[in-house]
Amino acid sequence: MREIQLSHGGGGVEMNQLINQLFFRHFGNEILLRGEDAALLPVEGPVAFTTDSFTVSPLFFEGGDIGKLAIAGTVNDLAMMGAKPEYLSCSFIIEEGFPYADLARIVESMATELAKSGARIVCGDTKVVPKGAADKIFINTSGVGTFPLPEQSRGISVRNLKAGDAILVSRDIGSHGACILMARDALQLGSDLKSDCTTLWPQVEALLKAGITPHALRDATRGGLAAVLNEWSSASGVAIELEESAIPVCDPVRGLCELYGFEPHDLANEGTMVLALPAEQAQDALGILRQFNPAASQIGVVQASDRHKVILSNPWGSRRYLELPQGELLPRIC
Numbered sequence: 001m002r003e004i005q006l007s008h009g010g011g012g013v014e015m016n017q018l019i020n021q022l023f024f025r026h027f028g029n030e031i032l033l034r035g036e037d038a039a040l041l042p043v044e045g046p047v048a049f050t051t052d053s054f055t056v057s058p059l060f061f062e063g064g065d066i067g068k069l070a071i072a073g074t075v076n077d078l079a080m081m082g083a084k085p086e087y088l089s090c091s092f093i094i095e096e097g098f099p100y101a102d103l104a105r106i107v108e109s110m111a112t113e114l115a116k117s118g119a120r121i122v123c124g125d126t127k128v129v130p131k132g133a134a135d136k137i138f139i140n141t142s143g144v145g146t147f148p149l150p151e152q153s154r155g156i157s158v159r160n161l162k163a164g165d166a167i168l169v170s171r172d173i174g175s176h177g178a179c180i181l182m183a184r185d186a187l188q189l190g191s192d193l194k195s196d197c198t199t200l201w202p203q204v205e206a207l208l209k210a211g212i213t214p215h216a217l218r219d220a221t222r223g224g225l226a227a228v229l230n231e232w233s234s235a236s237g238v239a240i241e242l243e244e245s246a247i248p249v250c251d252p253v254r255g256l257c258e259l260y261g262f263e264p265h266d267l268a269n270e271g272t273m274v275l276a277l278p279a280e281q282a283q284d285a286l287g288i289l290r291q292f293n294p295a296a297s298q299i300g301v302v303q304a305s306d307r308h309k310v311i312l313s314n315p316w317g318s319r320r321y322l323e324l325p326q327g328e329l330l331p332r333i334c
Contacts, residue, residue, distance in 0.1 A: 003097050003100060027114075031123075045147065049145075051140070057184060058184060059136060062192075067109040068110065071199070072113055072200075076200045079200050079217075080204075082147065083146060084205070086143075089122070089123045090110075092139055093137065095129060096129065161216055166281075166302075169248065170273045170274075171295045172295040173220065173265065175269065176195040176267070176333065177268040177269070180268075196271035206291070210284065216232055222333065223324065224268055225247070226324060229322065238305060240309075241311050244314045263325075286298065
């Protein structure tokens with residue numbers, strides 16, 4: 001099998017071979033292998049449910065690929081509610097002629113990423129469309145998560161920021177957007193920059209087990225840090241004060257932003273979370289986060305204000321609003 005053909009989505013012999021030899025081989029578990037039209041899930045109590053679709057160019061980049069992105073993205077959406085990722089669905093839309101070797105590489109990457117959270121793919125679908133009807137491959141994943149630590153998870157919401165809360169980031173920002181731009185434009189800047197794409201549940205689980213009670217969590221994907229904080233400010237009716245010098249940005253990202261005129265706060269991330277939590281818990285939370293990445297930092301505080309804005313202060317004493325990003329700087333980043 002060298003290329004995906006229309007027959008691989010036709011429901012016959014070829015489709016069954018693709019499912020059994022590739023998808024079942026790497027995703028196999030007792031629920032998926034039953035081969036039913038719908039998965040029967042042993043779930044008790046409230047659940048978190050999310051869905052997302054993934055398209056990225058190029059499909060493979062430093063630090064990840066579209067498969068890793070699909071798993072991490074959906075798992076992280078669950079984790080940002082304090083939910084343990086349990087079950088995922090996965091649907092592929094594949095363009096006729098797509099190399100089988102690339103599909104196998106993507107599926108193997110997905111299986112590796114699933115192991116980080118323990119989540120399982122329990123149902124799925126495959127469609128093959130004629131050449132030119134899609135951009136190589138699209139992946140849709142939906143996820144269900146449960147709440148093993150409900151006391152710590154309760155109240156996590158974009159509407160729950162409180163005056164005095166500390167604002168933290170789990171690592172340096174902008175690596176995914178910068179990495180995709182470099183890969184797309186074949187830039188060689190003499191750096192080893194990789195996407196931050198990864199599963200965030202282990203970090204969230206460590207925080208919750210330590211008794212940290214976040215008021216809000218968010219993986220800063222499209223729109224980056226600026227989009228997350230502006231959404232929080234508006235939803236919670238507060239102002240957020242940031243110290244620009246405290247926001248961690250690695251040198252390759254900073255250099256690329258200077259070259260293109262971008263703001264690192266606007267660039268996408270795929271394994272960086274923003275946290276709002278009581279100020280008295282900030283140092284304990286940073287201690288945990290720095291076990292995963294030493295760049296974790298407190299970057300600001302929440303203030304009571306009638307102006308629901310994000311305000312960025314620089315080391316020279318000037319202040320400006322950090323606005324929502326405008327325009328389409330980096331298409332197809334997730």
